[in-house]
Amino acid sequence: MSTQTVFRITLKDGIDGIRAFQEPIPSAGPYEVLVKIHSVALNYRDIAIATSTYILPTRDHVIPISDMAGEVVQVGERVDGLAVGDGVIPPVIASYMYGGFKQGHDDDGYGSVADGMLREYVVLPATALVKLPQSSLGFAQWAAVCGTGSTVWNAFYGNTALKPGDTVLLQGTGGVSMTGLVFAKAAGATTIVTSSSDEKLAFAKSLGAHHTVNYKTHPNWATEVLRITDGQGVDHIIENGGLGTIEQSLECITASGIISLIGFLDMAEQKQPNMLIPAIAKAVTIRGIRGGSKHQLEEVVRYMGKRGLAVPVDKTFGFNREEIVAAFKYVASGKHVGKVCISLD
The missing domain is CATH 3.40.50.720 (NAD(P)-binding Rossmann-like Domain)
Known part of the structure; x- marks a missing residue:
């Protein structure tokens, strides 16, 4: 069985508790897609979760980070509107589709209660993904808008x-x-x-x-x-x-x-x-403000695509434990300007 590298938060006392694991690459169900992750972007929320200072619910041993940009590599048989090769990004919360924030939306926040995106592959509901337009932006710049853009x-x-x-x-x-x-x-x-x-x-x-x-x-x-x-x-x-x-x-x-x-x-x-x-x-x-909905993220992608906008990415780190810990500590230091990403390419 094929495996992938997955990073999880194993301790409650800091960023150094992030550890790598080898876990199976999942397959897409009928209404799901398998996404190869090319870049993830950090938010201050990720630092708070890793250091046990986040003011909202979290789960032990969670895969951190909510924001990613990737490429569809497998499509479920009941999925419409997405195809292999499409670039996609998710909202921070899968169930927050449109309208105002409701009680219960916290139950599947990526990187806090639900497993996040600090891994090579992820299976997600097709309904929880926003298709990216053809543009000159790279995966890091699109990952940078998942949370902050919709917020x-x-x-x-x-x-x-x-x-x-x-x-x-x-x-x-x-x-x-x-x-x-x-x-x-x-x-x-x-x-x-x-x-x-x-x-x-x-x-x-x-x-x-x-x-x-x-x-x-x-x-x-x-x-x-x-x-x-x-x-x-x-x-x-x-x-x-x-x-x-x-x-x-x-x-x-x-x-x-x-x-x-x-x-x-x-x-x-x-x-x-x-x-x-x-x-x-x-x-x-x-x-x-508790982030934005999938509908708002779709509007962000459309707005940015039509106007040729890009969110500034301060620094990009590599996909290994040493670099990932350094990325978390860089954001925690507050020295960054704009977004900080981790590239899997």
Whole structure:
């Protein structure tokens, strides 16, 4: 029987617990396809799962990583719309097909409760795959949009849609924020990016950011954002920090603006118990984002394909334990700008 290399998280105390195993290559059932994985992309979620700091359910000994791009190599007899040789990507959660996030969708999140994509081959339901268009993008760039692409799309278009002329604040220069920068710029929005690194802010500028704010130089960065916007504030905020940044986000959001709660990178002690008063005063929408649906991922792929967009990939690592551990630690360090991938080719 043919086997493949599969990596699993074997310990609860850190990234060094990732180990390689030899396991059978599965076959596709009637409604499934077998995919040869060419690239996977990391999210901060993967680091939290590997270090047992993830705030949502996980399973012991799970195969990590939700985001991959691959090629169909076997098609089940009842499958329509996919053929051998097609490039495909999955959503982060197989059952989250369309509409709003529902209770129970956590039951099959790839890389947390369900086995993820850090392996050579995977069998998936045909309904859980998005076919990729013909384009100049490589597998790493497509893997980079599975989670962050659908998450940002959900933030921008899952409630009050982003419009040309809106102003968007993007916290940090990780995968979500740089994906948001690419999408917001293409939509005709004005963009503001925050970071503690002038080098990273220069990279954001090279991607088309209109304004940048170093929050070490400007600890009260909301005041600087208000200055940039002539006191009006921003329409959309991609909120990656959590408790450590939400107060300033509330300070610089405009009336009827939307704060999309995505990350939990800065979970500092909350100093202001009445922090939600500005949200009430401004009639702000604070909306939790739990990734995006398959339908939203399809819209992302269509949008990127027609506009020739690409999410920046900072660095690509190899498919062996030493490189994989290094990739996880690189993302954990926060030194990356954009996405980090692991190539199986």
